[in-house]
Amino acid sequence: MSAAKQLYELQELDLEIESQEQALSQATSQLGESQAVLKLQSQLQAEQRRLEELRRKQHSAEWEIEGVSTKLSTAEETLYSGQVKNPKELANLQHEVEMFKAKRSQMEDKALEIMEQVELAESAVAKTNKQLETLKSEWQRQQQALSETVARLKAVLSDLGHKRQLLSAEIPPQAVELYQGLRKERGTAVARVEQGICRGCRISLPTTELQQARSGNLIRCSSCGRILFLA
Numbered sequence: 001m002s003a004a005k006q007l008y009e010l011q012e013l014d015l016e017i018e019s020q021e022q023a024l025s026q027a028t029s030q031l032g033e034s035q036a037v038l039k040l041q042s043q044l045q046a047e048q049r050r051l052e053e054l055r056r057k058q059h060s061a062e063w064e065i066e067g068v069s070t071k072l073s074t075a076e077e078t079l080y081s082g083q084v085k086n087p088k089e090l091a092n093l094q095h096e097v098e099m100f101k102a103k104r105s106q107m108e109d110k111a112l113e114i115m116e117q118v119e120l121a122e123s124a125v126a127k128t129n130k131q132l133e134t135l136k137s138e139w140q141r142q143q144q145a146l147s148e149t150v151a152r153l154k155a156v157l158s159d160l161g162h163k164r165q166l167l168s169a170e171i172p173p174q175a176v177e178l179y180q181g182l183r184k185e186r187g188t189a190v191a192r193v194e195q196g197i198c199r200g201c202r203i204s205l206p207t208t209e210l211q212q213a214r215s216g217n218l219i220r221c222s223s224c225g226r227i228l229f230l231a
């Protein structure tokens, strides 16, 4: 095998390694916490806090109703006990009873409103919880698939690395050095020659260069400096 062909194969290997490395780093970057899951988790926490607060409000409203109800019963008992005879006191007592009734009815309306809010908050929590479970299991499946991809890519890369080692050991060190320098400098170190044209710079090659390349000598394009490879 000519050195040009070996270097061309080395380049093919390097390009393959590059693309697998890119795939690996992309897969690796997707491993880890899911922003969507984190966002939904904090939404759920906010909804749960709101639900707890509403439940506290509901309990205190119920306590208030109980307190007014007790006062109302006491007032009514006194009113209907027959113990109070003074008309003015009776009128006052009557007024008190009406006031407690009105207050209780107002509080009951408020409690009902809070209860409705509690129910809404409960269904919001349940809905978000369900969404979160779905999202989490989806994400876990994705992570599992990603881990498998990462493991596979690592195996592929280790195999390619081994192949590269074997191949570069067969090539004269000076040629490898030239190749490495060109790769760093221009990305492509070895250019194919097709129909007398260097594919690196798309310029027609002089006949002497073509002949030398054809004979298997390590020839560089006089225009772009890349190593020429004739298939």
Ligand SMILES: [Zn+2]
Pocket (backbone or CB within 6 Å): 191, 198, 199, 200, 201, 202, 203, 221, 222, 223, 224, 225, 226
């Ligand atoms: Zn060229």
